[in-house]
Amino acid sequence: MNAFLAFLAAVPILNIECARILGVIPVASYSHQVPFQPLWKELSLREHQVTLMTTNPVKNTSLTNLTEIDLSFTYEIYDKYNFTGIISDDSKSFMEMFKTIKVMLEEAGDYQFQHPQVQNLIHNKEVTFDLVIVEAQLPGMMTFSWRFNCPMIGITSLDSGMQYHLAMGNPVHPILNPDYNLPMEDPEDMSFKDRVVSLLYYLGYSFVMYHRTYPEVQKKQRKIFGNDVPHPSTLHDNMAMLFINTHPIFHSIRPLNPNTIPIGGGIHLKDPEPLPKDIQRYLDTASEGAIFFSLGTNVNERMVENIMPRVLEALGEVPYKVLLRTDKKLKNVPENVLVKKWVPQQDILRHPNLKGFITQGGLQSLQEAVYNGVPLIGIPFLGDQVANVNRMVKKGYGIKLNKKDITKESLKEAVMELMTNPAYREKAEELRDIYRDEEVPSLQRAIWWTEYVIRHKGARHLRNPVVDMPHWKYFMLDVFVFVLALLSLLVFMCFRIIKTICKLFSVRPDHKLKTQ
Ligand SMILES: *[C@@H]1O[C@H](CO)[C@@H](O)[C@H](O)[C@H]1NC(C)=O
Numbered sequence: 001m002n003a004f005l006a007f008l009a010a011v012p013i014l015n016i017e018c019a020r021i022l023g024v025i026p027v028a029s030y031s032h033q034v035p036f037q038p039l040w041k042e043l044s045l046r047e048h049q050v051t052l053m054t055t056n057p058v059k060n061t062s063l064t065n066l067t068e069i070d071l072s073f074t075y076e077i078y079d080k081y082n083f084t085g086i087i088s089d090d091s092k093s094f095m096e097m098f099k100t101i102k103v104m105l106e107e108a109g110d111y112q113f114q115h116p117q118v119q120n121l122i123h124n125k126e127v128t129f130d131l132v133i134v135e136a137q138l139p140g141m142m143t144f145s146w147r148f149n150c151p152m153i154g155i156t157s158l159d160s161g162m163q164y165h166l167a168m169g170n171p172v173h174p175i176l177n178p179d180y181n182l183p184m185e186d187p188e189d190m191s192f193k194d195r196v197v198s199l200l201y202y203l204g205y206s207f208v209m210y211h212r213t214y215p216e217v218q219k220k221q222r223k224i225f226g227n228d229v230p231h232p233s234t235l236h237d238n239m240a241m242l243f244i245n246t247h248p249i250f251h252s253i254r255p256l257n258p259n260t261i262p263i264g265g266g267i268h269l270k271d272p273e274p275l276p277k278d279i280q281r282y283l284d285t286a287s288e289g290a291i292f293f294s295l296g297t298n299v300n301e302r303m304v305e306n307i308m309p310r311v312l313e314a315l316g317e318v319p320y321k322v323l324l325r326t327d328k329k330l331k332n333v334p335e336n337v338l339v340k341k342w343v344p345q346q347d348i349l350r351h352p353n354l355k356g357f358i359t360q361g362g363l364q365s366l367q368e369a370v371y372n373g374v375p376l377i378g379i380p381f382l383g384d385q386v387a388n389v390n391r392m393v394k395k396g397y398g399i400k401l402n403k404k405d406i407t408k409e410s411l412k413e414a415v416m417e418l419m420t421n422p423a424y425r426e427k428a429e430e431l432r433d434i435y436r437d438e439e440v441p442s443l444q445r446a447i448w449w450t451e452y453v454i455r456h457k458g459a460r461h462l463r464n465p466v467v468d469m470p471h472w473k474y475f476m477l478d479v480f481v482f483v484l485a486l487l488s489l490l491v492f493m494c495f496r497i498i499k500t501i502c503k504l505f506s507v508r509p510d511h512k513l514k515t516q
């Protein structure tokens, strides 16, 4: 009877109805926004009331439980600072890049917090939430969890920065898990130079983050939210859970605590839809195989201006049809190349005649290609693209070309190698079978764990005690000192005993000597 009552009492808790969820994805980048769009949609269809701060609102009126706060003006601020140009410009020093991005993010943040609807979230005491889901990128945004005094889930469209892994108690080892932005030649077997770089990066990043950036962020947040806002590290150390967009095919293996949920199985992958008629016809007739060329949305036209003429020359000389996506008006387009401004990339990669994909190596493009068993040529430009493409080469499902080395000959050679050597496709198909073999689809997993955090009010039982542990305790310094002291005492005592015994035995010989 008691058990039955307990069961009844548990039902309303387990059946969380209509939780109020705030999503905050402030980074103006299509690839930061698109992986989570299915999550917001699905949560709202499960009758949760979702409010979302986003730079890419989907504005689907049939999703009545999804309220979007449109921050799309953030793109204009990024453009003003030439964001994508700066981070891919090899002539700029790291510090120069870092400073510009810092100023840019500050300006963007100022405008985002000043947005009337965001101001309402901050100041209207009647607004409450049961959960906030915040992109684990800009620490200031985590203040919303403090404002609403509710559990927080961090979410990333790539692997996560080291501070968030540390906040979950996951190991951050500069040799086993170098930062995802470092352009390592082979992240699984790093050279001595890369290992030195990785360690220095780790130390520098930690110092700048915790001792330079965070105090400034806190100051700013106190102006916006009030004078009690805690240090950003306190906020992220209290995160209930972290969702990371990683998968063993695309990232290094890392041991994860149960509060860190990988959702890298292609959470953004859509169900197939019919292709536009002209593209369908174009690919259907490409029985000798077709190639898709697209450098994604972050690589802007200014960056590819000087390579495009050579790319077109090379593609004009290969015996395959090429579908090329670009926003730019191109001159001298060869006959076998079809240029489009916008294309449904996932459906194109699904087409059976599509045999190769030339990409910048963004994570989502790689996920889509592997999901469809399509081998690639990677031309990395920025961010994690270099590491992604290096890993792709190591796994054997693609070829890397440096953007500096692109000539008509090198690209043509790479295309011919990709299309005529079956090894790349075989490898891509092998990985496709691994990638599709998921215990639970990533979207379902994300939903389940989101509701789990709501049901269990932050799921504190999954928290790793290491997060609150001082370094001396973690590295057992006190224990070592104690054991060393004990050992020293032991050695000292043994020494004394031996000395005493020696004395006892040496007394007699001494004696004898003297008496003889
Ligand atoms: C929105 O949520 C309400 C319950 O809060 C539910 O009745 C309704 O069906 C939901 N609408 C959609 C489109 O999911």
Ligand SMILES: *[C@@H]1O[C@H](CO)[C@@H](O)[C@H](O)[C@H]1NC(C)=O
Pocket: 060, 061, 062, 063
């Ligand atoms: C809006 O969402 C509904 C419900 O999932 C979906 O059926 C519809 O296709 C969406 N509309 C657009 C324009 O995406």
Ligand SMILES: *[C@@H]1O[C@H](CO)[C@@H](O)[C@H](O)[C@H]1NC(C)=O
Pocket: 080, 081, 082
């Ligand atoms: C951005 O790039 C444009 C064109 O290359 C240049 O005129 C402008 O000064 C740049 N702006 C900044 C802030 O670097």
